[in-house]
Amino acid sequence: MHLQESGEMYLEAIYILSEGGRAVRAVDVGEYRGYSKPSVSRAVGLLKKGGYVETDEDGFLHLTHEGRAVAEKMFERHTTITELLVHLGVAREVAEEDACRIEHAISDETFAAIKRFIK
Numbered sequence: 001m002h003l004q005e006s007g008e009m010y011l012e013a014i015y016i017l018s019e020g021g022r023a024v025r026a027v028d029v030g031e032y033r034g035y036s037k038p039s040v041s042r043a044v045g046l047l048k049k050g051g052y053v054e055t056d057e058d059g060f061l062h063l064t065h066e067g068r069a070v071a072e073k074m075f076e077r078h079t080t081i082t083e084l085l086v087h088l089g090v091a092r093e094v095a096e097e098d099a100c101r102i103e104h105a106i107s108d109e110t111f112a113a114i115k116r117f118i119k
Contacts, residue, residue: 005104008074010043014061015071023060077103077111
């Protein structure tokens, strides 16, 4: 299943919220991203169907191996691009917003070049 930008954003949100061992429910993702309950429910259903997310008997969301790989990739892109833009003089809030859009659009090749450039 090919993920679209919104799916990547949901996975990244679950990843961020679950760091530190926190249990994550769909409602937490909705609150974190400002999404409606029906939108989150639909997205979680699609992510489960695609094999990216599982839920336990208590309704907590867990990233599968594949889901975690995508989430970590998006998180790395987001943080790296944000820091690059801040270093270039962009206000952090603007850099965060721009990085959120850029992270989904650039190729692996371009991101690798950005990482090489930063180092």
